[in-house]
Amino acid sequence: MTTKMKAAQISKYSKSLKAEINEIPIPAIADHEVLIKVKAAAVNPLEMLIIRGEVRLIQDYSFPLTLGNELAGTIERIGKQVKAFRVGQDVYTRLPIRKIGAFAEYAAVDADAIASMPKNLSYAEAASMALTGLTAYQGLHEELEAKAGQSVFIPGGSGGFGQMAVPIAKSLKLKISVSGNAQARERTLAMGADEYLDYSKEHYADLLKDVDYVLDTLGAAEFENELKIIKPGGRLLSLKTGPNKRFAEDRQLPWWKRRLFSAAGAKYDKKAKKKNVQYRFIFVRSDGKQLKEVTKIIEENQVRPHIHTEKFALDDINAALALVATGRPKGKVIIHFE
Template sequence: MKAAQITGYSKQLNVAVAETAKPQIQPNEVLVRVKEAAVNPLDLMNIDGSVKLIQNYAMPLTLGNELAGIIEAIGSKVTNFVVGDAIYTRLPVIKIGAFAEYVAVSSAAISQLPTNLNFKTAAASALTGLTAYQALHEELHAKAGETLFIPGGSGSFGQLAIPLAKAMGLTVIVSGNARAKAHALASGADQYLDYQTENYWETLSQVDYVIDTLGATELAHEFSIIKPGGQLLSLKAGPNKQFAVDYGLPKWKQLLFGLAGAKFDWQARQAGVTYGFMFVRASAEQLREVSSVIENNNIVPAVDSKTFTLDEINDALRYVKEGHPQGKVLLSF
């Protein structure tokens, strides 16, 4: 089978499409024929080694974190799926590989396709859906009646975070570009700020939670609008010591991440709030919860009109990095 692989971490986009053996499944796994795989900023981080202190991969590494496809074989201990099932998944962090014609994946990481989605839109849903679910339920422990702000929430993360947050009873405020305003409001956002005409830090205050999608340069503004005792959770700025502890990393990494995240923790203390960082994991149970919200709200994530084949993987990665896509970028098999 064909698979898009790297042989070492690199700042260059030199992913190669190689011929590899079709994977053999373990008793708890299924073999999936990939129909669509989503290309994410996380894939760029897997290539350049940005997250190797969190998860360091053996080489060669088949890239790709989320997909939709059809089950072609089932392990002896798998009882809740059958051959022919259409599934989607955020692959387990320790065993990625969506950019391939076939993938062996644990049944504990997959879910049936939501009934209102096809392979393309489902492939665009798993990673962001689980990120939003884990952020709201596990990291922030958000409660009905509280307020959430998502700066830069007009992208693929916001597409699922907004309705998931609304389903929990939160008031949701989003900032982003003007062209995404109507879609965000239709998804359930209570307030939308156009970042080109409004500075959110001059408009908002006493927010319970911020989910940061923009990175370290924006943290000062984000901290300034959170009420005392509130929380900021970053998807981009970087880990701190608490992340390393919660993730079960060894002591030397806890020390390293403690040093790297000291500035973020200091900024948070100055504002009277807490700082956190997260790295999303696979979960079939949570993906089923995400599916329910998708179906009940008829959420159809945006997919960019420009699609790529596996042989065009470097073009797809470059487009994600530099091309300002309007929705998830997909590899179609």
């Protein structure tokens, strides 16, 4: 085996969304890690936030930094303490926040962060599911603590996130409403949604009320509309609007970060409190056990993500980043290592 590999890296935080392809040593693995030969890695909006330094208060990285948060591939080597996996196994992962690096030919990953790949998915499809799958899982189970019989609304749920959130919500026996584009109606209802609103014709704030939970994918512009439809004592969880005091406390961040996040999220907390609603923000973490549960749901529901048709190799990383930054891809953008 060669000792060098190619990796897409940045050497500092920067407004220009550009990575360099560098040749670096294949990483050594610790006893609790596995070495994965990467077959596919997904490009997410999270990459932009990391490159621009916008998540440095949540996670500050040292440089040079290999980018990339989720991948699928084959185990090449296992550490001494790793018992649950074997060489040659196909796995996928949302990499630990502290140690990302999916945009490389090999990645050393904590065995607790990986799971066997869903049997119905290709490498490219599996690479695009770990982040959304865990976000939906952690959002519904941990942040919303959703219970059978309660109701959840997912605005903008016709995309990749909704594809995972709907079957996970269904597994919790929730009543599910989704808004999105007309094309995704049948697919979303078939996956288990109880109600689907075409956002071009209907506005959810006029039609829904007394919802237990909102799982927001749209961000701050919809905050007040979302609050309107939640019953007192309900929860609003956002993937986009931004961190607040509770987020900092749940993560046991140092006091100065708690103060910063309290200040940053204060206006949202205040508006939510007025309506007797709890506001929460999620920044998804790696978790192999949860990913195993996500795998079951993907296989049982035959979930297949939409993949953007244009193929990118590692050398095309800047074109892939630019496409995701414009917000116009038709499905998940994938770096292929085949």
